[in-house]
Amino acid sequence: MTSRYLLGRVGQALLVLWAAFTVSFVLLQAMPGDAILIKFQNPDLGLTAQQIAEIRASYGAEGPLWLQYIHSIGNFLTGNFGYSVQAGVPVSASLAAHLPVTLKLAMLGFLLASIFAVAIAFLSSLAPFAWLRSAIQSIPSLFISVPTFWLGIMLIQIFSFRLKLVPVINPDPWQEFILPVITLAVPISAPLAQVLVRNIDEVLTRPFVAVARAKGATRNRVLWRHVAKNALLPTLTIAGVLFGELIAGAVVTETVFGLNGIGGLTERAVGSQDAAVLQAIVVLSAAAFVIINLIVDLVFPILDPRLRTNPGAAA
Amino acid sequence: MTTRLQRFALTLAALAATSFLSPSTYAEEGGEPLKGGTLVYLEQQAHTNLYPPAGGFYPNGGVLNQITDKLTYQNPKTLEIEPWIAESWTINDDATQYTFKIRPGVSFSDGTPLDAAAVAKNFDVFGLGNKALKQPVSEVINNYERSEVIDPLTVKFYFKKPSPGFLQGTSVIGSGLVSPSTLALPFEELGDATKIIGSGPFVVESETLGKELNLKAREDYSWGPAKLEHQGRAYLDGIKYIITGEDSVRIGALLAGQADFIRQVQAYDEAQVEAQDFQIYAPPTRGVNNSVVFRPDNPLVADLRVRQALLHGTDSKEIVSTLFSRNYPQATSIIASTALGYVDLSKKLAFDPDKSKKLLDEAGWTLGSSGLRQKDGKDLVLTAYESLPQPQNKETLQLVAQQWSKLGVKLNVLAGDSGSKTVDDLDPAKTPVSPAMVGRADPDVIKSQYYPKNRDVLRQKGGLSDKVQNFVDGDLNGLLEQLASEPNRDKRLAIAGEVQNYVVDQAYAIPLFEEPQAFAGAPYVKGVAFEAVGRPSFYSTWLDEH
Numbered sequence: 001m002t003s004r005y006l007l008g009r010v011g012q013a014l015l016v017l018w019a020a021f022t023v024s025f026v027l028l029q030a031m032p033g034d035a036i037l038i039k040f041q042n043p044d045l046g047l048t049a050q051q052i053a054e055i056r057a058s059y060g061a062e063g064p065l066w067l068q069y070i071h072s073i074g075n076f077l078t079g080n081f082g083y084s085v086q087a088g089v090p091v092s093a094s095l096a097a098h099l100p101v102t103l104k105l106a107m108l109g110f111l112l113a114s115i116f117a118v119a120i121a122f123l124s125s126l127a128p129f130a131w132l133r134s135a136i137q138s139i140p141s142l143f144i145s146v147p148t149f150w151l152g153i154m155l156i157q158i159f160s161f162r163l164k165l166v167p168v169i170n171p172d173p174w175q176e177f178i179l180p181v182i183t184l185a186v187p188i189s190a191p192l193a194q195v196l197v198r199n200i201d202e203v204l205t206r207p208f209v210a211v212a213r214a215k216g217a218t219r220n221r222v223l224w225r226h227v228a229k230n231a232l233l234p235t236l237t238i239a240g241v242l243f244g245e246l247i248a249g250a251v252v253t254e255t256v257f258g259l260n261g262i263g264g265l266t267e268r269a270v271g272s273q274d275a276a277v278l279q280a281i282v283v284l285s286a287a288a289f290v291i292i293n294l295i296v297d298l299v300f301p302i303l304d305p306r307l308r309t310n311p312g313a314a315a
Numbered sequence: 316m317t318t319r320l321q322r323f324a325l326t327l328a329a330l331a332a333t334s335f336l337s338p339s340t341y342a343e344e345g346g347e348p349l350k351g352g353t354l355v356y357l358e359q360q361a362h363t364n365l366y367p368p369a370g371g372f373y374p375n376g377g378v379l380n381q382i383t384d385k386l387t388y389q390n391p392k393t394l395e396i397e398p399w400i401a402e403s404w405t406i407n408d409d410a411t412q413y414t415f416k417i418r419p420g421v422s423f424s425d426g427t428p429l430d431a432a433a434v435a436k437n438f439d440v441f442g443l444g445n446k447a448l449k450q451p452v453s454e455v456i457n458n459y460e461r462s463e464v465i466d467p468l469t470v471k472f473y474f475k476k477p478s479p480g481f482l483q484g485t486s487v488i489g490s491g492l493v494s495p496s497t498l499a500l501p502f503e504e505l506g507d508a509t510k511i512i513g514s515g516p517f518v519v520e521s522e523t524l525g526k527e528l529n530l531k532a533r534e535d536y537s538w539g540p541a542k543l544e545h546q547g548r549a550y551l552d553g554i555k556y557i558i559t560g561e562d563s564v565r566i567g568a569l570l571a572g573q574a575d576f577i578r579q580v581q582a583y584d585e586a587q588v589e590a591q592d593f594q595i596y597a598p599p600t601r602g603v604n605n606s607v608v609f610r611p612d613n614p615l616v617a618d619l620r621v622r623q624a625l626l627h628g629t630d631s632k633e634i635v636s637t638l639f640s641r642n643y644p645q646a647t648s649i650i651a652s653t654a655l656g657y658v659d660l661s662k663k664l665a666f667d668p669d670k671s672k673k674l675l676d677e678a679g680w681t682l683g684s685s686g687l688r689q690k691d692g693k694d695l696v697l698t699a700y701e702s703l704p705q706p707q708n709k710e711t712l713q714l715v716a717q718q719w720s721k722l723g724v725k726l727n728v729l730a731g732d733s734g735s736k737t738v739d740d741l742d743p744a745k746t747p748v749s750p751a752m753v754g755r756a757d758p759d760v761i762k763s764q765y766y767p768k769n770r771d772v773l774r775q776k777g778g779l780s781d782k783v784q785n786f787v788d789g790d791l792n793g794l795l796e797q798l799a800s801e802p803n804r805d806k807r808l809a810i811a812g813e814v815q816n817y818v819v820d821q822a823y824a825i826p827l828f829e830e831p832q833a834f835a836g837a838p839y840v841k842g843v844a845f846e847a848v849g850r851p852s853f854y855s856t857w858l859d860e861h
Contacts, residue, residue, distance in 0.1 A: 037737050040451075051444070051451055052779075086363060087506045089524060097524050153563055161571040168564060169355060169557055169573035258559045260526035268361070268525070271732055 009297065013290040020286035021076065021279070025069055028275045035085035035274045072276075076283065082276035086268065091280050094265065099284075102261035105253065106246050108177055109184035110239075116143075116185055117192035117235075124197050125204070125223065137197055144190035148249055152183040152256035168257060180257045184249045188242055195238050199231035206230075233304055240296040243289055348545075348842060352858040353553040357565045357577040361525045361558045366505045368441055368453035370488035371753075373704075373832065376850040377578065381530055381554060383491025383513035386415060386434065388540035389483060389847045391598075394655060394756055396482050398541040400429060400492060400514070410477040410802035411458075415485075417468040421538045423494035424518040431470035435462035436495050438472060438485075449502035454763055455484040455755070457799050477800040479807055480759035487755060488850055491515075514538070516549040516854045528556040539854060550842070550857035566835070569593065575840050575858070578851075580833040581706060582639040588835045597642035597831035598849035600754030601654045603764045604646040604826040605705060607715060608751045610743035610774040611823070612786035615697060620678040622822035626664070628671035628722045631827045634714050638707050639828060646826035648815050649761070653829070656758040656811030663819050664826065671722050680723075688723040695724045699748040700740055701731035708750050711827065741780035752830050756847035758811040762795040765818070773823055791817060837861070 028034075040052050063071075075082060081091035124136040159179060160168045166175045203209065204227060212222050250263035258264075262281060269277040301307040362374045370379045388399040401415040421429040442459025444452040452459075458476040465471055474481070484490060494512035497505070504510060508519045508528055516539065517530040531553040539546055557574070559565045565577040566584050570591055580588060585595050607629070609616040616622055635645045644652065647661040680688035680695055688695040697719075701709040709728060716726035726748060729736070739745040751772045753764050763769045767778030767787075775792070776783045794814045801807040818824055832849035839861035844852045 054446065055449060055451070083503050084506075085503070087361075087524065089504070089506050094524060153561065156564060157567060160573075161567040164571065167573050169357065169559070169568045170555070256561055256564070258526070258557065258561070258564065260523060260558075264525065 009294055013294060016290050017283060017286050021073065021283050022069075024279055024282040025072065028273070028278060029065060029068075031273060035272055035276075038086075038272050072279065076279075081280040084269075084274055084277045086272040086274045086277075091276050094277065095262075095280060095284065098260055098262050098265045101259055102250055102254070102263060105177060105180055105184060105250055105259065105261060108181045109188060109249070109253075110242075110246060112181055112185035113188035113192060114239075116189035117196055120189070120193040121196035121200055121231075122223065125200055126220070140190040140194040140197070143186050143193075146186060148183060148187055148252040149256050151186060152179070152253055155179045155183060156256070176259070180253045180259055183256070184246070184253045187249055188245055191238060191242065191245075192235060195235050196231060199234055200227055203227045203230045229303075233300070236296055236300065236303070240293045243292050247285055346841075346859070348550050348855075348857040349859060350550050350857070351552050353555050354551050354576060354840070354853060354856060354858065355555050355557065355574045356853075357559040357568060357574045358556050359558075359560060359562075359565065359579040362506075362508065362528070364502065364506050365508055365511045366450060366502055367437075367491040367493060368451065368455075368489040370491060371454075373578065373850065376488045378508060378528065378530075378556065379488055379491045379511070379513075380515075380846060380850045380852050381517040381854070382511060382515040382519060383493060384421075384429075384515050384538065385487070385490055385492065386485040387482065388542070389486040389756060390542070391845060391847045394601075394847060396486055399486075400434070400538065401485070402541075404482070406482065408802065410479040410481070410800075411474045412471060413474075413481055414465070414469065414471045417470065418538055419468055421514055423512050423514045424533060425494050425496060425512045427494050427496065427512075429492060429514045430467050431464045432467070433495055434470045434492065435464050436498060437490075437492050438462055440498050441490060442472075445498075448498075448500070450498070451502070453484075453489050454769060455487050455489050455757075455759065456481065457484075457759070457762075477802045479802045479804070480757050480799060483757040484759070486847075488846065488848070517554060520553065526558055530554040530556075543855070545842075545855040549854050551853060554853055569835055569837065572837070574837075576834065576836045576843070576851075578832070578834050580835045582643060582833070585640050585642070585833070592838055594836045594838065594840070595642065596834040596836060596843060596845070596851075598834075598845035599651055599653045599829060599831050600752075600849045601651050601756040601847060602754035602760045603650055603752055604648070605711075605752040605828050605830040606646070606649060606750070607699070607712070607825045607827065608749055608772045609823055610747050610749065610786070611788075612743035612774055612776070612783045613747035615693075615695060616747045617786070618678050619822060620674045621680065621695075624671040624674035624678070624722065625719060625724065626819075626822045626825045627667040627674070628719055628724070629715055629825045629827075630666045630718050631664070631825075632666065633718070634711055635828050637714060638710050642831050642833065643706075643828045646828050649818050649824050649826050650811075650815060651829040654758075654760070655756060656808040656815075658812040658815050660815060660819050663816075668721060675722060675724075682723050686723060687725055696727065697724065697748045698727045698729060698746055699750065700729045700736045700746060702750040703731040705750055705752060706830065706833070712750060715825075715827075741774070742782040743774045743780075743786070744782070751824070754830070754832075754848040758807060759799055761811060761814050762799045765791060765814075765823075766795045766799075767792065788821070791821070791823075 036056055040055055084091050084094050087094060120136060120139050124133050127133050127136055156168050156179060159165045166178050209222060209226060212226050250261060251266055254261045254263035255267050266281050358374050358377065360374045362378050363372060365375055365379060367379060367383060370376045384400050386399060386401045388397045390397055400418055400421060402418045404413060404415045406413050417431050417434060423429055439462050440450055441453040442456045444450055457480060458474045458478045460473040460475045463471045492514060497510060497512045500510060508522045511519060516533055516536045518533050520529040520531040522528045532549040532551060534548055536548045562581060568574045569577050570593065580595060588595055609622050611617050631645050635643055647659050648657055650657055675688055680690045683689040699712055701712060712728040716728055719726050740749065753760060764772055767775040771778035774780050774783050776785055776787045794810060794817060798807065798810045798814060801810055834851060836843060839859040841857050841859055842855040844855055846852060
């Protein structure tokens, strides 16, 4: 792995971030209406047209677009994300308050999803009886078709309201995440499991497996020692891509469970077209996406010796 | 998230909740109030900006009502104005000068005295706004000129023109008194509840933005409204607000004993709450009824006969009986029957589809082959955006659309969360029809709703929108100005009656029902009170043994 390769990747990452910022800026500006309008046109405030025009001017919402663009990109570079018009607090404070919840939810969700996926994949080739194996193999299709919010509400109704096992209102910190993590993990585990199952099937047909079996390795040993290592690689790539799903799932999960994370924040910001908040979330998500994929790419050659000599192939 | 799936899930969830929970025992009302405990209160939405004039938004009002006091107290039963922070007051004959005597010994929770100077500072900001800090003018204060501190406990307000609604205006949620240190902050920082320093029975202890807000009782509070039975500190030790957006989760959590009190209960959920002996609270909002209004600037509804046809073609009784409950009385005027100055106009609002068809024929709109009415080759197709804060507004508008389709008129109902709503709503050409409602227990509320410089629901030229071509109703505006400035109470109420008749005669609005604010509480929650417009006050609330 050369330093030139690394520099190139970091440069790419910065380019992606800039593009994400610019595209989201243009899209947010292209939408009819904006956060100031939505907030102050609210009849409950009873402001006159003139008062609203004054407020707009005071927020700098009436300047030329390119000036606003330069202004906001300059602010971003200096770490000033602006004010959330709707909530009336700095965006950075809002992000700081919401980010830990989502990080925890996403990490635990991904961990559980991986456990589900590995369990499904291995059971689907280890379980006795063909019918059981095919039943287990169809679980990912079921998991991916269950709407996240429906699953969340059903889990709440059954485990919290009916069986009273975990409260959803005022839960302990450790209880708070049980149901949301399950809700989030189910749809994420499905594509992971599917790819894993297919890879295991494929690797099982390779000649070296036959060789290993011929040497007297048990089915279990072949699966764990020889197949797993090879089948995991493509799954890792999928895992990087799944991050997007994770964010989307978090929006719904956090809304249903009233968790105060980036997902819930996004949902509210979209509703009120709070451009400053959305802009920050887009850039943050893009950054996370870029970093995760970068890590995946860098880890690949470590796991797969074939890629070590030619880093370009990992991209 | 699709609405259909969501609805399906909610139904399932509701079924699950109703069938598996055992009913609790109902505790009798009365007995000696118990002190202590924290009320867990589930809110549907997070509060936004807590600048007091922005208190009209119910989540804001629900917080501000506990942490701020008002100069006067409007008795929610009699609607009379009673002393609170003001011990007494005098008003000159033409209602241009108000003098208030302030109760001694009152302080904000930061220790600043609540005296004449603080009151003057509050109303200077509410009445005139503060451009530098971006603080807007309050909609309940009309014609404000200036204040004068006469002595440390006497303050006098001057108005450019008569402002008879001001006394009641000092009692509303938007006139909560806050410490001068709060008013010194720019508007955008007032979204942080911990910065709102009031003199109320509760103070903000901590806040997790968008999720949770904790209030604790103020131990030295001894200045509740003078005529209330309860004096001294609040019975509760604290209130915990938790934002819970999902309807089914709020209801389920209340019934499962995880919460004590919730806001926003849909009419279709009332039965399952009451079936378990939990209490539904549906205080009226006493203002302009939940209505459909027209924007006559749009040529399709510019003809009085078309508007009248649609008014008589709307069956508000069917709307109430199909979608709502007994807590949502059918409208009999443009304002609620519990509102000040109400007159019964049910005769003028009668459902009469035959009359409607005749009126449309007369107006030149004839039934075409498509089943739609046509004139000069144009179809009578109208559009309205759903209003998200109003209960089941989409369903309501869809039912109205069904009723109108029987006359050959099509009403398109668009989703309230679409990005184009705020902009299109200003343009009568795009939204000839709109849902509308506003609560306030003073006849000024009619002006708030219709006057071009206030909410301007009819979209007049020179009002909120620059997209209006030429519609102005000088007669209506004249009446509204009189309403806001007539100092004589009887004359003022008479004008309120005239305005109601005028709006219905012009068929500017089709009133549907009197909108309550719906809450639900556990059986052991006692002494919940509501201000005149349905915002909860937990000052006298206590938790019985449970």
